Amino acid sequence: MKPAEGAEGAPPSRRALLGWGGAGLALGAAAAGGAAVVLRDKEATAPASDTGAGVAFHGVHQAGIATPVQDRLHFAAFDVTTDDRAELVQLLKEWTRAAERMTAGHAVGEGAYGGLPEAPPDDTGEALGLRPSRLTLTIGFGPGLFTKNGEDRFGLAARRPAALVDLPRFPGDNLDPARGGGDLCVQACADDPQVAVHAIRNLARIGFGKVAVRWSQLGFGKTSSTTPDAQTPRNLFGFKDGTDNIAVTETDALDRYVWVGGKDGADWLTGGSYLVARRISMRIESWDRTSLQEQEDIFGRDKGEGAAVGKAREHDKPDLRAMLPTAHVRLAHPDSHHGVRMLRRGYSFTDGTDGLGRLDAGLFFLAYQRDVRDAFIPVQQALARSDALNEYIQHVGSAVFAIPPGVRDKGDWWGRALFS
16 A cells, blocks of 8 residues: 555655554555544534544644544553653654554555565554544553652653542442553544554554553443534433533633643643543443333433433433432532533443353443542542442442643654653
């Protein structure tokens, strides 16, 4: 496959790609000139998922946060295996260049075929001929990047943000260390699952010898929407999820609750955010034998319309006092937490069985916020103590990451301000 011409001009030669360990990556474009890129400014309209359009990579904030939520997810957490700061910086630069091209649908390197027969192809090939499908790639930095086992491997300990706290252990947690933590994370969202998987696979390939995948999660059926004019999605319990989520059009709310400000104590993170990722197991077999009335009482909403108790429509302002004190909506609602909100981008998952004859299924919860201490932690503490839903769910994986600001232009790269 001939490399597609893109905004960056001709892709580098194979010799130039040796900095990637001899392995680049390529993504087939919709046409010789590549697919159209959707702008991420105030005038841009949300692209329809069936257009296969690309999402602009450059911007003040990373794409994949306030971007209209795509249908599929591949999330991966990485351990950094090198102790060489220069190698880590070089990897972040290479990942950035690869992400720029993949999200635009351009080929990188010489593709999956047509190169030197004696060398591995530059691309794994499973995305050849596929459109960008609104692919976004969002990177995050975990606590282990700053200090690990008491060691400051990369000279970053003093730059760890105060809000990047280790999450407390909440009542009812049954966390599996193999499904949590990580020095780095990459969230790949797209409307085509193969495009998302291809992106993570090739970033992992580029990082071979410098990083190793710690854990990953596939997701389908988005459980939150950031576009208020779209139908609210449903979780695996059959209830609408994300009715009061922050919308991409709520710029004031994004500034107040999602984006880190210049006075928040970490200059390098201005324009970024914090991400909490939780793998939540759902006991769907038990739930499916629960009466409709009990299900609705547990959530505090009706199952059909999604209206709060005593209301007629989904978006009617809820009367929290009309719900049971243990109702999920009552305990999680911003009015119960001084108005603090989070931007949720969760996905459903099914991963075979749990070995006990039940589906290993649930919610992969993703929430972006300005400060974990003001948002996720107090909300989860309230839910863990009293939520009636706890009879049917259990948190089994957990991670927290600082999300750097966006890559401004072609000379910028993921994490540049942190390492400068």
